[in-house]
Amino acid sequence: MNTRTNGQVSTDGGRLPRSEPPPSSQKPAVRPRGEGTILVTGACGRLGKQVVRMLHRERTVVGVDRRPFPDKPKDVRHEQVDIRRKKLKDIFRSEPIEAVVHLGIMHNPRVSQAEHHSWNVAGFQKLLEYVAQFDVPKLVVLSSANVYGPQPDNAQFLTEEAPLLGGARFGEIRDLIEVDMLAQSFFWKHPETETVILRPVHILGGVHNAASNFLRLPTIPTLLGFDPMVQVIHETDVVRAIRCALAPGKRGIYNIAGPDPLPLSRAIKILRRPSIPVPYSLGKVVLKRLWSFRLTTFPAPELDHIRYVCMVDDSRARAELGYAPQVSIEDTLKSVDADVR
């Protein structure tokens, strides 16, 4: 492994003008900024597929995922590799990559902590190494607004400067915080790469995550006497935000929110689901028990999400990225049912 020397090449090379790419990735036809190849990690996830489908119409897309991509668009190159493997480097070597969109973050609370950490953090570090070594001009990392964490003393709308306290009560989110922090330090260490960190609120749609699975429950449990304001975003709005972030010149950390926030109870009403209020102390005990018997996909600390607010201020993304959500709150919420067939 030649990590050290690679790192050195990239830090020195970073100060040189971009017309001098590393020799290994030199190819005759380097397309102008905004038209080059985009590498998407986690391309076979539900969100990844949407990102690939949006991007491949205008750009060359290389999908990277260890899962297969059976229904991929014909002009998309898919590399079925684990991002921790050396083979990832070959992709960077084979053609100049203009942008990396990193979506390949694992959030499966059932997978062991060690595997999670190795995949999310070690894999991401590898990716960062290659981004630096091959002078990739753009890196977009999909973090999450959950890194701030629901807290009783949260400001109603957290700005990008708010501390990332999500891990205080909920250990499983620490990986994601670490990824976010790694991306932040990369942002400062490698100014030659435009690093964009997106922190979207709860993503709904065909995606399967804690929030969308929660809203898909036939009867939605709520906490008695708690009804926090929540923000949700439709997956296509997240894709839209990623596209905004890919524009040349954009860099920084951006909170991404969907339509106007609403109380959780109103969201459930829009979905026309029955809900059942449970006292917090009871809910916590029951959920812990269910979790230990593998009867639920929700770890007990996630109850805080239906207890306290964790909302973000997206005014920076609106002003600087030119991002604006387009899916209405009704359509965003109802999209959790659309995909279930």
Add this chain to the structure above:
Amino acid sequence: MAPLARRLIDSATSSVDDWMTSKLGEEFNARLARVPLNLTATGVDPFGMDPQWTKYALASVALLHRHYFRTEVFGAEHVPSSRVLLIANHSGQIPIDAALIGAALFMDVEPPRFMRAMVEKWTQTLPFVSLLFSRVGQVVGVPDNAKHLLKNEEALLVFPEGTRGISKPFSKRYQLVDFGLGFMRLAIETRTPIVPVAVIGGEEQYISLGNFEALAKVLKMPSFPILPQLLLPFGALPLPTRYRIYFGEPMRFGGDPDDDDAVIEEKVYVVKATIQSMLNRGLKARKSIFF
């Protein structure tokens, strides 16, 4: 079954509405229509304030204001129609003073204002309380929320004495304790005028003999006042003292919001002294606690 229940609820709410109107007059509804609320497409404001809940909350505090505490309001003309920080003395063990200032802003100030107050963060951990506060427009007391509200030209109430003020024992009544400095930095930063408010009548509604600190700590409450009147029948109700609320002339402060504490303290002292002298004058003018 469901339509029947809905009809019952509808008839109940409409009879409550009629009763409210008879007690508070048509003026209440007229003011409700005029009060500026910052609602979004989801029917609530970004802080979770729901106009339906707010209507009943305002009606209940307006009833207390008019009929139970029979509040007298002085200087209502000093409250501007744009962003404003209301700085008041805190008293009374439970924050009835906040509710009555809110009622005064809604019922007696022209044009009517909807007041926002900052609540303690520990209230957010309490079921129902956190829900109620959020639906009636009260927000968690962190600086970002205050700035956000003032940028939206709202009227924001702050008690710089905090919980130390509300749980004063009877022997220390109407003596201001130390003021926090945060409100002054906020006012300077957001160029918000400060309206000093003196509330008289709150200190006598519950007679506190002291603070049971050890128990407060165990219960994780900011204080645990010792209130002998709770042992009497209906003692949980505050005594029907007559409230008097004085709004002072707006005060404006300039300078650097990040100045040294010592510099900010001087400005805070000006506000504190103003409120204390308003209190002293009000107490001198008061003939009776209950009338």
